[in-house]
Amino acid sequence: MALWRxxxxxxxxxxxxxxxxxxSGMRWDxxxxxxxxxLQGDAAASEAERRQALLQELGPGWELENWTVKTIxxxxxxxxxxxxxxxxxxxxxxxxxxxxxxxVLEGFFSxxxxxxxxxxxxxxxxxxxxxxLEEPKTQRIRDxxxxxxxxxxxxxxxxx
Numbered sequence: 001m002a003l004w005r006x007x008x009x010x011x012x013x014x015x016x017x018x019x020x021x022x023x024s025g026m027r028w029d030x031x032x033x034x035x036x037x038x039l040q041g042d043a044a045a046s047e048a049e050r051r052q053a054l055l056q057e058l059g060p061g062w063e064l065e066n067w068t069v070k071t072i073x074x075x076x077x078x079x080x081x082x083x084x085x086x087x088x089x090x091x092x093x094x095x096x097x098x099x100x101x102x103x104v105l106e107g108f109f110s111x112x113x114x115x116x117x118x119x120x121x122x123x124x125x126x127x128x129x130x131x132x133l134e135e136p137k138t139q140r141i142r143d144x145x146x147x148x149x150x151x152x153x154x155x156x157x158x159x160x
Contacts, residue, residue: 003097004071005107011071014064074104075111089122096129102140109148126150
């Protein structure tokens with residue numbers, strides 16, 4: 001399952017796998033590949049470049065396999081917790097979802113507005129990983145959050 005702007009979609013990713021696993025029938029275990037992989041289809045022009053760069057980073061003996069998963073929205077993930085606790089607040093939310101933070105946040109606030117038309121689903125503090133994102137994407141995340149009443153408190157650099 002993958003976190004996305006809406007639930008029930010099929011999203012295709014590529015994930016690293018050692019070549020010997022492909023021929024031996026071994027299943028992928030993810031060891032040594034944390035943080036690698038990518039979403040397919042959102043930026044077709046740069047996808048081939050990203051795939052090639054990832055293969056170069058991984059080195060010899062690796063290939064990328066296609067992997068399709070169902071999605072779940074951030075709202076559908078959080079809402080049962082809010083109901084269980086009989087409140088409408090999340091103390092802290094941290095997002096690091098490899099460049100799709102804007103899509104997920106936009107979907108969350110849209111879903112929350114439909115589900116709670118009289119009030120906002122409150123998240124008291126949100127941290128968003130955007131260190132590897134290009135400036136237009138970072139600005140879009142900021143615009144989405146500011147439109148919901150959030151303000152940037154601190155920008156932290158890599159590994160701070």
